Amino acid sequence: xxxxxxxxxxxxxxxxxxxxxxxxxxxxxxxxxxxxxxxxxxxxxxxxxxxxxxxxxxxxxxxxxxxxxxxxxxxxxxxxxxxxxxxxxxxxxxxxxxxxxxxx
Amino acid sequence: xxxxxxxxxxxxxxxxxxxxxxxxxxxxxxxxxxxxxxxxxxxxxxxxxxxxxxxxxxxxxxxxxxxxxxxxxxxxxxxxxxxxxxxxxxxxxxxxxxxxxxxxxxxxxxxxxxxxxxxxxxxxxxxxxxxxxxxxxxxxxxxxxxxxxxxxxxxxxxxxxxxxxxxxxxxxxxxxxxxxxxxxxxxxxxxxxxxxxxxxxxxxxxxxxxxxxxxxxxxxxxxxxxxxxxxxxxxxxxxxxxxxxxxxxxxxxxxxxxxxxxxxxxxxxxxxxxxxxxxxxxxxxxxxxxxxxxxxxxxxxxxxxxxxxxxxxxxxxxxxxxxxxxxxxxxxxxxxxxxxxxxxxxxxxxxxxxxxxxxxxxxxxxxxxxxxxxxxxxxxxxxxxxxxxxxxxxxxxxxxxxxxxxxxxxxxxxxxxxxxxxxxxxxxxxxxxxxxxxxxxxxxxxxxxxxxxxxxxxxxxxxxxxxxxxxxxxxxxxxxxxxxxxxxxxxxxxxxxxxxxxxxxxxxxxxxxxxxxxxxxxxxxxxxxxxxxxxxxxxxxxxxxxxxxxxxxxx
Numbered sequence: 001x002x003x004x005x006x007x008x009x010x011x012x013x014x015x016x017x018x019x020x021x022x023x024x025x026x027x028x029x030x031x032x033x034x035x036x037x038x039x040x041x042x043x044x045x046x047x048x049x050x051x052x053x054x055x056x057x058x059x060x061x062x063x064x065x066x067x068x069x070x071x072x073x074x075x076x077x078x079x080x081x082x083x084x085x086x087x088x089x090x091x092x093x094x095x096x097x098x099x100x101x102x103x104x
Numbered sequence: 105x106x107x108x109x110x111x112x113x114x115x116x117x118x119x120x121x122x123x124x125x126x127x128x129x130x131x132x133x134x135x136x137x138x139x140x141x142x143x144x145x146x147x148x149x150x151x152x153x154x155x156x157x158x159x160x161x162x163x164x165x166x167x168x169x170x171x172x173x174x175x176x177x178x179x180x181x182x183x184x185x186x187x188x189x190x191x192x193x194x195x196x197x198x199x200x201x202x203x204x205x206x207x208x209x210x211x212x213x214x215x216x217x218x219x220x221x222x223x224x225x226x227x228x229x230x231x232x233x234x235x236x237x238x239x240x241x242x243x244x245x246x247x248x249x250x251x252x253x254x255x256x257x258x259x260x261x262x263x264x265x266x267x268x269x270x271x272x273x274x275x276x277x278x279x280x281x282x283x284x285x286x287x288x289x290x291x292x293x294x295x296x297x298x299x300x301x302x303x304x305x306x307x308x309x310x311x312x313x314x315x316x317x318x319x320x321x322x323x324x325x326x327x328x329x330x331x332x333x334x335x336x337x338x339x340x341x342x343x344x345x346x347x348x349x350x351x352x353x354x355x356x357x358x359x360x361x362x363x364x365x366x367x368x369x370x371x372x373x374x375x376x377x378x379x380x381x382x383x384x385x386x387x388x389x390x391x392x393x394x395x396x397x398x399x400x401x402x403x404x405x406x407x408x409x410x411x412x413x414x415x416x417x418x419x420x421x422x423x424x425x426x427x428x429x430x431x432x433x434x435x436x437x438x439x440x441x442x443x444x445x446x447x448x449x450x451x452x453x454x455x456x457x458x459x460x461x462x463x464x465x466x467x468x469x470x471x472x473x474x475x476x477x478x479x480x481x482x483x484x485x486x487x488x489x490x491x492x493x494x495x496x497x498x499x500x501x502x503x504x505x506x507x508x509x510x511x512x513x514x515x516x517x518x519x520x521x522x523x524x525x526x527x528x529x530x531x532x533x534x535x536x537x538x539x540x541x542x543x544x545x546x547x548x549x550x551x552x553x554x555x556x557x558x559x560x561x562x563x564x565x566x567x568x569x570x571x572x573x574x575x576x577x578x579x580x581x582x583x584x585x586x587x588x589x590x591x592x593x594x595x596x597x598x599x600x601x602x603x604x605x606x607x608x609x610x611x612x613x614x615x616x617x618x619x620x621x622x623x624x625x626x627x628x629x630x631x632x633x634x635x636x637x638x639x640x641x642x643x644x645x646x647x648x649x650x651x652x653x654x655x656x657x658x659x
Binding site for chain 2: 027028031032035036039071072075076078079080081082
């Protein structure tokens, strides 16, 4: 008997959601977050990051699919030391929409 | 106001944190730290022979003490050699602070000699990691690393310190307070009520204990819970010892190499109370078919473990100890005669079998003979493979932190350095390291460390001159196409041990192996005990990888 290998979960067809993260701003924060998504085989469709206020914090916007693993991903994100909080928005949030012009 | 170098500051902060023994290997980029460490009157440095050994020595100390322990390496290969020990600590939730030297900041990113991005490499295998950019930052980073390592679900934290930061002068007005663990999360009493109701109303409940019970020091409470509510209790590999193996309510270890009756009892459960465990695939088999009729209560300190593999009907995000303290007064004292007598009948019909247990020249017999020669004060470490499973099945563990094994990562080479760490932390105890010939060779150089420290570590080497578990799987699941699982030459382990300065006994040559074993175990100091075992003996029962737990073969 061969070990089961789970099929990659199809994400197309799921609604998209926007995650808004407040994080500490230092080199390495982005790698912690991107690495988390990559190693848990969860696709990030879009990512946007800018420092806020005095530069000690950043805000990160992630565009992801709302599949059954999203709750798990949010909980994993919340465990990261540099992630201060995570807010969830529906796909109607305009942060990525307003950027569309730069990509078409 | 005190002025000191970053390296001196690190040493002071470690001392203030209560660190008394560290393991490591020096090299170029960590030499300023080692220079400062040489002046410490409080910290004993154990010189490992490979950085992975240093990592597991720290793990051994952490696994028996529960407190975060420190290992140290230089940049580049020193740091990458630690990676396996860090990943192992991460998967088994062992608190550890790893300090690595790094090339000077001005050279970072230039592919300098012995430069490697250990910060980037360890992102997925640490709870958190730091690349320190100034000596001033150390005042915050070092206590923070300890706080993170010991708070919530414990784990490893890495601090990468460039050489110029170690040499930089810093003025310190006041040392930060030593780190303490964060307070436990607020307990959801409503969920506790619900869990109590579910257990009180259950007809066939089972208690499922994991490593979190050991980590939170809740083993006595877990036993009390089982006794009060009449719960048959199974333990994961990580939780062995939380309830004494011979306790009437213990149904032993579950999962891939658990007894048949254990997995059958779980199959019938109507309520499963999972405490500090994470539904690992080796424990539960095919998830959809695990405890198919049970409603689940899941208590865990890590919120992301709740609902991860199995949806819990009641999920309690809590320190296990706090949750059990709140749960106990809400549970009715129950004898649960019918269910427990049914459990007993399953145990009679499908018991764990130990063929050859009276003959110390067999694998089970050897484990039994070692146990018979020792008391519960002994600590038992293992490597990874068949011997590990045989010990897990057969050794009569009776207390938490008695048993040290690589559960999540399954690292061959874990045993010897971890046993050394355990003996450093608890020098008055006898530490047994059960190992196999495959695993032993993976960190065999630590025999030198063992000889140097003169610790009370007894290595029991079960030698079948093969990668036994691979040999077993190829035999059972790959059409007996045996490939790369048998060694074609056999080293003389007795000579090797003696060459390193560790006395050795060969049970193969002993007229009375039981007496020779007992004598070797009771002689103070290190010793290698060599015993050849039969390569055709497999670990049974076995759940084929990917199968349901009830589809066991053998045993």
